[in-house]
Amino acid sequence: MARTLHSVASALDVLDVLAAHEELGVSAVAREVGVAKSSAHRLLTTLVGHGLVEQNPETGHYRLGMRLYELGHQAMTGNRLRAVALPVLAELRRRSGLTVQLAVPDGGDVLYTERLETTLGVTLMQQTGLRLPAHTTSSGKAIAAYNPAFADARRRLGFPARTPSTLTSAEEFDRVLEETRRQHGALSYDEARVGISSCAAPLHGPAGEAIAAVSLVGPTEAFRQQGGHYLQLVVAAARTLSGPR
Secondary structure, eight states, X not given: OHHHHHHHHHHHHHHHHHHTSSOBOHHHHHHHHTSOHHHHHHHHHHHHHTTSEEEOTTTOOEEEOHHHHHHXXXXXXXXXXXXXXXXXXXXXXXXXXXXXXXXXXXXXXXXXXXXXXXXXXXXXXXXXXXXXXGGGSHHHHHHXXXXXXXXXXXXXHOOOOSSTTSOOSHHHHHHHHXXXXXXXXXXXXXXXXXXXXXXXXXXXOTTSOEEEEEEEEEEHHHHHHHHHHHHHHHHHHHHHHHOOO
């Protein structure tokens, strides 16, 4: 049983490694996962057999398979929060003209599970499912301010900088969380990507803890001019989704 569980864990590690790269060869996968090349080959062969990984016939390298997309789509379709949130997110996009996102906590990061792109025709992010460290995003701060376990998870992982504007200490993090609680939402300027800023507000669970966040993201120049207005819009939308408290 222990050996089977170890193999499952190694297979999941392989998927994580491939998720971070466009393609990798067997040797690179073995090195990243920390297993022998023969073990990496067995794991990849098994994953290919289940459609979770596919092999590029031209390069011989491996990449994530379409079966993962199918499973992810099924999970998203069955997500009740997403189903309830979509009409509110669409209205928020209409009112703001900005890209709207729905994020959930995962470890010390936020995972964006839904994104409605801006009506301005400018693509700001690459894809739904983007993962970012909580301290670099308004969504992460909005959730952490009302979810102590999530905030602690980020503290344990530290605060690496992604841009010159990223906060990089626990003291800064705690100060921003206190500010977030005062204004019921968070603002983030250039912290995940230079030129892109955002604001977010938390969605609360039955016990009052933050379980997700809704955010607006757009050019920093727009947020310098209308950040307060955007924050009001996103706080109102989050309250609609959270219901009375």
